[in-house]
Each structure stands twice: as structure tokens, then as C-alpha cells.
Amino acid sequence: MTKQLLKGNVAIAEAAVRYGLQAYFGYPITPQTELLEYLSKRMPELGRVFVQAESELGAVNMVYGAACTGARVMSSSSSPGVSLMLEGLSYIAGTELPAVFVDVMRGGPGLGNIAPSQQDYNQIVHGGGHGDYYPIVLAPANIQEAIDYIGLAFTLAEKYRSLAILLIDGCLGQMMEPAELPEMQPVRTVYPAWAARGAAGREPIIHTSIYLNPLDQEKTNLRILSRWREVQAKEIRFRGYYLDDAKYAIIAFGTAGRVALSAVRAARNAGIKVGMFRPITLAPFPAQAIRELSERLEGILVVEMNSGQMLEDVLANTHNRAAVEFYGRPGGNIPLADDILTEIKRIAQGKSTLNGHPRDRWVDRMLAANPGA
Amino acid sequence: MDEFSKETLVYERPNTLTDFTTHYCPGCTHGIAHRLTAEVLEEMNARERAVGVASVGCSVFAYNYFNFDFVQAPHGRAPAMATGVKRLLPDRIVFTYQGDGDLASIGMSEIVAAAARGENITVVFINNTNYGMTGGQMAPTTLPGQVTTSSPHGRDVETAGFPIRVSEMLSTLDGATYVVRRSLHDPKNIRMAKKALRIAFTVQERGLGFSMVELLSTCPTNWGMTPMESLHWVETKMIPYYPVGDYKVAPVVAEIKV
Structure with missing residues (x-):
């Protein structure tokens, strides 16, 4: 295959098709709508299932039903739509079914705007829906990764009977860049033993998330957690840049990580020994790698397109061994590489501290720079 | 001895029902609705190709009573979940079994959209004018003046509005093929x-598309009546508001002879 110029949403949609997607259920919302539009044409021409649902509630429950049949199935949405899907995500997780979702995040809270954001980190990574459940969350930083990780999402979801969520922002959904799509793979013809497809020659299969006896529910909770510990042991993925001799590092994911990498390169050109650590699996979170980094670095800068959500997960693993600073642009703004470079220089000048919370220091700087806020 | 050996079995459990004691209250007509559904599916040789979708409410455990594959939907979402099952398995018999709180209140969007799409599923809709599982609160189907635990002075239409006639409403949708109301009182x-x-x-x-049978049902426990009083109440109070009848029978249905 050769590289093509592809728009993020379309690339994910076509990649999902080539990875054997059997059914898509969705609802229009900017900035993910092209994914739905593309599949509305593509799926029927392949004789596969496409339904534009009445709402995100409808879409997620169609996914739920389709997942019960053992099919490879997905939906996509953006932040406010994902909020509506959380009920279904909790049920799918509680029923221990595989399903894949794409969240093309936009600015918020509330209706917010349609600009790129990473505001759903907590909502997706830390559950959002009710109950103890643990979605696998993948954060690509470019369109090639988005293509590759939608395939990985299906593999991991089905391997662990888990939710797998591709978490991107409106920038990755909307931008175009060269990328290579996978070869067309055959659609599944053999189904897992747990698939509810009619009780021909066997006892009934039941898919439910209700365990009225609390002891049975607890067993289910522990089974889900055990499976998650296996995911944590085997499936953590991240990427490091210029870390071997680094004194400082940026930790950032997705688009924020991509922009931060430009700043890191500029800082290296200016002689600052800074590297970058980019989590690819936000869940399972690369906690051990960040712990090890914090033991040998002087300072860490967390960059996010929100008000510091992954920041808390970083802090939980640095244990004050390294000074952590934060730079964020919430509300649908993409940080500029120059602004991140300014932050790197500030830290390299020794202006970071272990006192107080990095979010408070950041907010103070932001408010000082925006007196009207 | 000879007399016993001459016994003829005239009534037995359909192969589509499990040998399970239901949790339904004495006198509740859920048991009849289950039995009828199971008999029909057995007669259609559908046990091995049926997939049921249970809802939230008294029928939440329907999957324990039917002897075929079953999935259990979030409150109100059964028609969406059934859509997901049916689209992947178009040659299976997929149905939802929903109460009036589930279907006519929280799940109104899902049932209307499924009917409008002409989704090729069957809906068994149990209307007993209240939320049974949670102890008898007012539902969209609660009759004017009817006392429930959340309309203690009787449903006041000034503040709580009017009951919804679901069959009549869905019958206006072009996607609906067969929508009828029946009663289980005699x-x-x-x-x-x-x-x-x-x-x-x-x-x-x-x-041929979307089909729904609304079944007027009793809820003796929450209505505070004996089973016999409940059946009488269906006949004298519910049917005048919810007339038994055929609300949508697409011409093509006339070809079906049962």
C-alpha cells in the first residue's frame, strides 16, 4: 500500500472497515460527523450494517445489542454525545462485552464549542459511567496512529471482552495528512462461544449486567478487575523522545504531545536537555514508566488541552520526587509550540517548585496574562 | 393403574419456557403474557432462532423464564438494543418485552424511532398503568384520578398531564406495520x-417491519386489589380509556392467516 492524503475521521472509518467492522451505529455531532457520513455510504455498499440512530443513547444501545451477537461493532461521537453514551458504556462494561468507541473531543463543558480539546480525559479514562469499570483508552497523535490504533482497539476489546476507546480531539478528526491504510481483512465468520445468536442445539445464552445478589455482583466486580490487571500488565504503550540524557521532560498525549514535541526540538536546539514522554495507552496508564522518569529527572511539564486532568495521574506517580509544572489550554484551544517552549525555559531556569499544586500556579499565570478572565 | 395409564397430557410447558418459578405477584398477568409469547414462539418453531430483549421493570428477569437467548437492556433502551441484535442477525426472531414505564416514559424516543424506521422487530408491551417493580408509582399510562404512590391524591391532569395511548400514537407512523391493543382480563x-x-x-x-402488541395487564399488589378485582378494573376502567383494537394493520398483514 502507499500513503494517501487522508482526513482523520475518514481514515479511522475506512481503517475500521478494513479491520472487519461489521456494524456501525452513530449520531451526527461535530467534529466527528465525517466518520458517520463516510460509513453511511461505505458500510451498505459492502453489505454491512449502518444505522443513524435517534440519539447517542440509541446508538450506544444498538452497539450494546450488536455486541451481544459477537460482532465487531463500533460507534463514534464527540464530548456532549459521549456524555449521553456513558449509560450504555457502563452497561456494556458490566456485561463484559467487547465494543469500540471513538471520541473526537471538543471544547466544553456544556455545549462548549466544536474546537479541539482534551476535556474528556477524566470522563473516558476514569470511567464516567457508574460503577467500577476500566475501558482501554488509546490516544493517537497523528492520523497514521489513529489508523493503527483503531485496529488495535478491536483486537484489545475482543481479547479482554472490554470497552476500547480511541480518544482523539477535533484537530486529529479534521486535519488531513498522508497515511497508509491497512489491507482489507475478511469479516468474521466464526463467533465466540458467548455470542447470543440463537440457542440452536444448546442452552440459552444470557447477557445482562444485573446481579441482584450483592455477592454475585462483587464476584463480577472482582472478575472485571482481575481482567483489568492483566491489561495493565500486558498492554501499556507509550513513546519516549530524547529521554536518554534528559534533565526535564514533557508529558503530553495526542495533539498536545505532537505540538509539545516541536517545542522540545526547539528547546534541544537551544541546548536545553529536555525530552518527551507520550502515553499512548491513557488506560492502562504508564504509571511505572512515569515513576521511573520522576526518579531521574529534575522537572516535568505536563501539557494538556484541558485544565489539568491527566496531570493528577502524573502527580499520583511522581510522589514529589520531581517538580511538576502544568501548562494547559482548555476550552477548545491548541497550545502553541512557542508558549510551551517558554514553559520549558522557565523550568530550565529553575523556576519550578514542589510547593503547592501545579494547577494553581498555572491558573495564576493564566489569569495574570488574561486580566479580564 | 389402568386409569392412570390412560391419562392424556393435554397441557404442558412450551419448550420456550424454562422450568423456573417466576417472581411475579399472585394474580399478575405477566405470567399469561409470558406464556402466550412462549406458546407462539414454540408453535413457530422459533426456540433456536429467538433472541429476546428484556427491559427494566418487573420483566427485568424475563430472561430467566424464557428458554432461549436473551439480553437485558438499560431502562427504556430495549428497542435500540433489539435493533442492534436484529441488524446483525436478520433471520432471527428478535423481540422486546417492555412495561409502560420503560416503553412509554424513559424509552419513548427509542420506541418511536424503532417504529418509524420500520425496524423488523416485535414489541410485547405490558400496560398496567404504573411502575410495578419500584412499588407502584405514576406512569405515563396512569389513568386520570388513579391513586399511585407518587400520585397519592389521584393523578391530577392539571399538574401531571394526561395518559399516553401508545398504540394509537405509534399507529400514525408509516414504519409501523402491525400495532394492536389486546387485554388479558378474560x-x-x-x-x-x-x-x-x-x-x-x-x-x-x-x-414486513415493526410490530407491537400492547397488552392491558393487572398489577394487583400495587393497585391494592385482589386478582379478581384487578381483572374487573382492567375491563371497566382501563378498556374505556385504552380500547382494545387494531390501530395499524398494513394491507400486507391481511395475507397472514393464523
Whole structure:
């Protein structure tokens, strides 16, 4: 295959098709709508299932039903739509079914705007829906990764009977860049033993998330957690840049990580020994790698397109061994590489501290720079 | 001894029901609705190709009583979940079994959209004018003046509005093929209900689109009545507001002879 110029949403949609997607259920919302539009044409021409649902509630429950049949199935949405899907995500997780979702995040809270954001980190990574459940969350930083990780999402979801969520922002959904799509793979013809497809020659299969006896529910909770510990042991993925001799590092994911990498390169050109650590699996979170980094670095800068959500997960693993600073642009703004470079220089000048919370220091700087806020 | 050996079995459990004691209250007509659904599916040889979708409410455990594959939907979402199952398994018989709180209140969007799409599923809709599982609160179907635990002075239409006639409403949708209301309060009506279920499932089997049978049902415990009083209440109070009848019968349904 050769590289093509592809728009993020379309690339994910076509990649999902080539990875054997059997059914898509969705609802229009900017900035993910092209994914739905593309599949509305593509799926029927392949004789596969496409339904534009009445709402995100409808879409997620169609996914739920389709997942019960053992099919490879997905939906996509953006932040406010994902909020509506959380009920279904909790049920799918509680029923221990595989399903894949794409969240093309936009600015918020509330209706917010349609600009790129990473505001759903907590909502997706830390559950959002009710109950103890643990979605696998993948954060690509470019369109090639988005293509590759939608395939990985299906593999991991089905391997662990888990939710797998591709978490991107409106920038990755909307931008175009060269990328290579996978070869067309055959659609599944053999189904897992747990698939509810009619009780021909066997006892009934039941898919439910209700365990009225609390002891049975607890067993289910522990089974889900055990499976998650296996995911944590085997499936953590991240990427490091210029870390071997680094004194400082940026930790950032997705688009924020991509922009931060430009700043890191500029800082290296200016002689600052800074590297970058980019989590690819936000869940399972690369906690051990960040712990090890914090033991040998002087300072860490967390960059996010929100008000510091992954920041808390970083802090939980640095244990004050390294000074952590934060730079964020919430509300649908993409940080500029120059602004991140300014932050790197500030830290390299020794202006970071272990006192107080990095979010408070950041907010103070932001408010000082925006007196009207 | 000879007398016993001459016994003829005239009534037994359909192969589509499990040997399970239900949790339904004495006198509740859920048992009849289950039995009728199961008999129809057995007669259609559908046990191995049926997939049921249970809802939230008293029928939440329906999957324990039916002897075939079953999935259990979030509150109100059964028609969406059934859509997901049916689109992947178009040659299976897929149905939802929903109460009036589930279908006519929290799940109104899902049922209307499924009917409008002409989704090729069957809906068994139990209307007993209240939320049974949670102890008898006011539902969209609660009659004006009816006392429930959340309308203690009787449903006041000034503040709580009017009951929804679901069958009549869905019958306006072009996607709906077969929408009828039946009652479970006496043997004649029960027979009519069974025939309607057979037609509804046959509509689906032939790929003709959305079918729903609304069944007027009792809730003696929450109504505070004896089973007999409940049956009488269905006949005298519910049927005048919710007339038994055929609300949408697409011309193609006339070809179905059961």
C-alpha cells in the first residue's frame, strides 16, 4: 500500500472497515460527523450494517445489542454525545462485552464549542459511567496512529471482552495528512462461544449486567478487575523522545504531545536537555514508566488541552520526587509550540517548585496574562 | 393403574419456557403474557432462532423464564438494543418485552424511532398503568384520578398531564406495520391476545417491519386489589380509556392467516 492524503475521521472509518467492522451505529455531532457520513455510504455498499440512530443513547444501545451477537461493532461521537453514551458504556462494561468507541473531543463543558480539546480525559479514562469499570483508552497523535490504533482497539476489546476507546480531539478528526491504510481483512465468520445468536442445539445464552445478589455482583466486580490487571500488565504503550540524557521532560498525549514535541526540538536546539514522554495507552496508564522518569529527572511539564486532568495521574506517580509544572489550554484551544517552549525555559531556569499544586500556579499565570478572565 | 395409564397430557410447558418459578405477584398477568409469547414462539418453531430483549421493570428477569437467548437492556433502551441484535442477525426472531414505564416514559424516543424506521422487530408491551417493580408509582399510562404512590391524591391532569395511548400514537407512523391493543382480563381476550402475538411475530418472520402488541395487564399488589378485582378494573376502567383494537394493520398483514 502507499500513503494517501487522508482526513482523520475518514481514515479511522475506512481503517475500521478494513479491520472487519461489521456494524456501525452513530449520531451526527461535530467534529466527528465525517466518520458517520463516510460509513453511511461505505458500510451498505459492502453489505454491512449502518444505522443513524435517534440519539447517542440509541446508538450506544444498538452497539450494546450488536455486541451481544459477537460482532465487531463500533460507534463514534464527540464530548456532549459521549456524555449521553456513558449509560450504555457502563452497561456494556458490566456485561463484559467487547465494543469500540471513538471520541473526537471538543471544547466544553456544556455545549462548549466544536474546537479541539482534551476535556474528556477524566470522563473516558476514569470511567464516567457508574460503577467500577476500566475501558482501554488509546490516544493517537497523528492520523497514521489513529489508523493503527483503531485496529488495535478491536483486537484489545475482543481479547479482554472490554470497552476500547480511541480518544482523539477535533484537530486529529479534521486535519488531513498522508497515511497508509491497512489491507482489507475478511469479516468474521466464526463467533465466540458467548455470542447470543440463537440457542440452536444448546442452552440459552444470557447477557445482562444485573446481579441482584450483592455477592454475585462483587464476584463480577472482582472478575472485571482481575481482567483489568492483566491489561495493565500486558498492554501499556507509550513513546519516549530524547529521554536518554534528559534533565526535564514533557508529558503530553495526542495533539498536545505532537505540538509539545516541536517545542522540545526547539528547546534541544537551544541546548536545553529536555525530552518527551507520550502515553499512548491513557488506560492502562504508564504509571511505572512515569515513576521511573520522576526518579531521574529534575522537572516535568505536563501539557494538556484541558485544565489539568491527566496531570493528577502524573502527580499520583511522581510522589514529589520531581517538580511538576502544568501548562494547559482548555476550552477548545491548541497550545502553541512557542508558549510551551517558554514553559520549558522557565523550568530550565529553575523556576519550578514542589510547593503547592501545579494547577494553581498555572491558573495564576493564566489569569495574570488574561486580566479580564 | 389402568386409569392412570390412560391419562392424556393435554397441557404442558412450551419448550420456550424454562422450568423456573417466576417472581411475579399472585394474580399478575405477566405470567399469561409470558406464556402466550412462549406458546407462539414454540408453535413457530422459533426456540433456536429467538433472541429476546428484556427491559427494566418487573420483566427485568424475563430472561430467566424464557428458554432461549436473551439480553437485558438499560431502562427504556430495549428497542435500540433489539435493533442492534436484529441488524446483525436478520433471520432471527428478535423481540422486546417492555412495561409502560420503560416503553412509554424513559424509552419513548427509542420506541418511536424503532417504529418509524420500520425496524423488523416485535414489541410485547405490558400496560398496567404504573411502575410495578419500584412499588407502584405514576406512569405515563396512569389513568386520570388513579391513586399511585407518587400520585397519592389521584393523578391530577392539571399538574401531571394526561395518559399516553401508545398504540394509537405509534399507529400514525408509516414504519409501523402491525400495532394492536389486546387485554388479558378474560379467556376470550387472552385468546385474541395470543392470535395478535402470532400475527406480530409472523409479520417479523416475513420481514414486513415493526410490530407491537400492547397488552392491558393487572398489577394487583400495587393497585391494592385482589386478582379478581384487578381483572374487573382492567375491563371497566382501563378498556374505556385504552380500547382494545387494531390501530395499524398494513394491507400486507391481511395475507397472514393464523
